[in-house]
Amino acid sequence: MTHDEDVALFIERLGTTLTSLGMQRVPARVFAALMADEDGRMTSAELTGALRLSASSVSGAVRYLSEMRMIHREREPGTRRDVYVVAQDQWHYTLLGADQIYGRLKSAFAGGVAAVGGADSPAGARLETSVRFLDFITTEMKGIAERWEALETGS
Structure with missing residues (x-):
């Protein structure tokens, strides 16, 4: 070939x-x-x-x-x-861009909790869990991006 x-x-x-x-x-x-x-x-x-x-x-x-x-x-x-x-470090930028997507999704889930009967309802509990998960992912992704940048720059 x-x-x-x-x-x-x-x-x-x-x-x-x-x-x-x-x-x-x-x-x-x-x-x-x-x-x-x-x-x-x-x-x-x-x-x-x-x-x-x-x-x-x-x-x-x-x-x-x-x-x-x-x-x-x-x-x-x-x-x-x-x-x-395509940027040399495009995955870094893609990861940071995903943070914005997760933020919008988190807001949509959070806004739905009251609409489905509050956090005590089964649907509200699922939405609250999703909000907490997206908070966790967003925090972790920032840390991952920082660690990657440090690894790439040798610091």
């Missing part, structure tokens, strides 16, 4: 893994392609060609990945072309 064939196979395998974990198929493949790219930077045209996707599919995928803070867009110096970039 050639190097390019190995990379293409890896992209499909990682894309399939991410899809099985709940990510939409096209964003999963786009993310996998960016992770496999030597410098983690690709234009829309490069992604379209590498993955044999339509420009509109790539556009939707990069919008989704940007909203999830898994990639970001940069302007290529001296051109009008956008380049999509």
Whole structure:
């Protein structure tokens, strides 16, 4: 197998893994392609060609990945072309972004406790447990991110 064939196979395998974990198929493949790219930077045209996707599919995928803070867009110096970039430490940013998602989910659960009959009702108790769990996860994720940063910087 050639190097390019190995990379293409890896992209499909990682894309399939991410899809099985709940990510939409096209964003999963786009993310996998960016992770496999030597410098983690690709234009829309490069992604379209590498993955044999339509420009509109790539556009939707990069919008989704940007909203999830898994990639970001940069302007290529001296051109009008956008380049999509996966950060070297993108998992750190994804983890921190998940904190915002958990916060919104926690607020929704907390707001529902009274609506379902209070914390003494079975539904209210489940919602309260969910609020406590999300508080725990949020605290732990901050600690994980701090420990990762210390590990990466050698401090």
